[in-house]
Amino acid sequence: MAFFHGVKASQVPTSIIPPRQISASIPVFVGCAPIHRLPDSSHAAKNGEVVLCYSNAEAVRSLGYTASDNFEKWGLSEAAYTMFVMYACAPAIFINIFDPTVHKKAVTNESVTLTSSGGQLAHDDIIEFILTTSEGVECQDGIDYALNNITGQISVAKTGILNGATSVNVTYTYAAPELVTTNECIGGVDLNNNKTTGLQLIDRVFTQYRVLPGVIVAPGFSDDPSVAAIMATKAGAINGIFRAIAVADLPKSLINYIHVPEYKIKKNLVQEDLIVCWPRAIFNNQVMRLSTLTAGVIAKTDANNDDVPYVSPSNELLNMQSATADGINELWLSLDNANSLNANGIVTALNFNGGWRLWGNRTACFPDVTDIKDTFISNRRMFGWYSNQLILTWWQKVDDPIGHRLIQTIMNSEQITLNSYTAKGYILGGRIEFLESENSTLDLMDGIIQFHINLGTQSPAEHINFRLEYDPDYLSTLFG
Template identity: 45%
Template sequence: MRHGVYVREVPTSVLPPATASASLPVVFGTAPIHLSKRDKAPVNEPILCYSYAEAVEALGYNEDWKAYTLCEMMYSHFQLFQQGPVVFINVLDPAKHKKEVSDSSVSLVKGAATINQAGVLLPSLVVKLTSAGQPLVKGTDYVAAFDNDGSIVINRIDGGAITESQTTLTVSYTQLDPTSVTSADVIGGVDASSGSLTGLELVQQVFPRFRLLPGLLLAPGWSQDPVVGAVMKAKSTNINGHFRCMALLDIPTDTVKKYTDAPAWKEQNNYTAETQAVCYPKLKLGDYVFHQSTQLAGVISTVDEKNEGVPYESPSNKPYQATGAVLDDGAEVLLGIDQANYLNGQGIVAPLNFVGGWKCWGNRTAAYPAVTDPVKSFIPVRRMFDWIGNSLILTFWQKVDDPTNKRLVQTVVDSVNIWLNGLQAAGYILGGRVEFLKSENPTTDLMNGTLRFHVFVTPPSPAEEIQFPLEYDPSYLGGLFAA
């Protein structure tokens, strides 16, 4: 028996959207982890960094970007574009990418000796008075630390075994060898015995670890390898079995030296996917040289930030942080508007110095010109579809396994329509709606627990060509005469 007044909560009939991160870069490459401040340097581990200082502390920093490719992204994204966060994945493993240096002599001047070699692993350092002598004791006989250039400086300790008259020391150490890293390390895989992931396979761990979805996949210095590019394409279309993002890739500038050869290389190496944005050539800013994909990520993130994270606007005609375009050997490449448009017409993003300084130039994905569907051929439209799809998955995951009834259907339809109406009012889409159509939901599927909600949406295409027809109108000659 119940006697009185009671309250019972019912589920909210409209759900607020859980929007996906559209431009979070996930970057694969090598880092100077011998300079990491962490107790255990990160190897094949996603590292989320919101600032340049965080990245340097976790992964180290060295301006030899050819050896340590992740440092290029650190400098570009955090310092030049003031964007974040970034997920870095270092594949340089000191357990395998190393070389041993034994009994090397260094000069001792005023009680200090410097090892002018990059990548020395400080814990591996062994210091002796002579090659035949016994190892000295760190903290008792000497101290060793990195200087600002990344070299190891050894200082004698008064009262230790190193006397003031000592002029040389003998050192042995393990040195990182970035040159031994191969594209296979970047591609990675799954360890058969432990099940641990390496390389590009680790994109699957980003969302479970950080609750942030990958928005852009990059591997500057590696993405010009066709096998790496193929795997990046595959990963961008199937993250955690549900999500999609865009991969930013480069065409090599050491072998492709003429802009007219870039489209043929792109086609021959299958850089033709709708989830790929392909760049040629490189960029320079003073003495720094960047892969264009690195700065394209900065431009995309900057534009998305301006638009509340909604990726509806193209990165094209937005500023690069550059003073020129170059090949791998440093030769300058100056593309006119006709040459840049030629590359755009082949689905290649190019740098252009035409009006307003150096800018990103190109709206098309790598699928163009073979594919002209605006969803597959325009970068912002492709990204909007990915973002909307990812957001729908995140929002309605909470409704999975709820009873298939009218309340569920109405909740989904009302929630999505309200969200799409808001996007339309803000100018992010031209229009959108969702429908639960009987024709798409046969009885057998409903009995089996499968529901289909058809989303119609139209993001704006970029105004790629604006025309002004000019005509001479003789009727205005009448103004020469008095009224």
């Protein structure tokens, strides 16, 4: 040590480390957004990108969506409207898989009849557009006519060459999100172009934004059982180590609730990291997917409970006016109908007491799996959330020397965390142990240490029963 004459001060690492605070319910939506409408594409959620939005204005700027969009076509419009308008929760992550240069259809020389109010194209969401007179003269947008690219409505200028015309010919291309395939939603990694797409982009969320996905939703695609299965797989191993929950719909072709459990079993939708929803909802004359609304309910419920997922989203208010299976006819489930769906691990909507409510506590693995850690949605999410928190909190200690200081720091810090969660009512109790039986000599020599945590999560009060008994002793009150 070099010679020193004087006074020094130094710092040592804190022996108690607070937990890394993470959000439990940040949703990742994978689907189609009408980005072709955006005049400025620099902020567009292009295919192959991950976009984080904290407000409705940001979502409009990135997705090009409007509240009047056809949500059946544009799943990310439905997702943004649900999160920012209906449930006022933020942030949300969007992965757009619609590419206007690929997913489009062309129309050549469509004849459009003009009236005093203008004309209407056979399709909407126009991408490219050329309008000519019946004699073949090309007209100028903004001079001879005006086109509403979203609705396909043509307005004729009074001073242009179309004044008095009764018809025009139009050649155009229009957005066709229906061309996006389930394989594009599942996505993959193209090593030749170094491009990742679809659900595989979820692994980029944390590295790009330092936030963890909490709920994975694919509106418009999750009713395909292959997509739902991949969503559940991805939810169980984000970046290979983190956990979330996936929420999927069942097809609208299932009209009668009696056939819904059979379909779920037949398609093997039995994963513990999956929530299966049926039917759909109607809000403001829009047909909306129950999976999207469930993500909104989960976000709202967590926000009301310190952003900790210990409260079940079941029996929480749904923003909807009616239910539908096919998107046309209203559907009314009785309590027995809804409970029969719950008994098969299906979450539904019930209008029984206090308005429309999300109804169901169980993940898709129920009833085949009986471990309450996996079958209850709140328990499944709590274990995943706490696991994520452990990983992020103690990542800073990876590669530290294995010694008493490291072991005691982890044990003391986590026990304080578990005690605080118990005091706040998030869990019933918890303890951490470093057991010799779980840490062999070979493992310790090889740099592997293992801690055992017992976690007492709280199951939802799914069944409350009151027993009433007649007591004849109270007859004595008749005689004063």
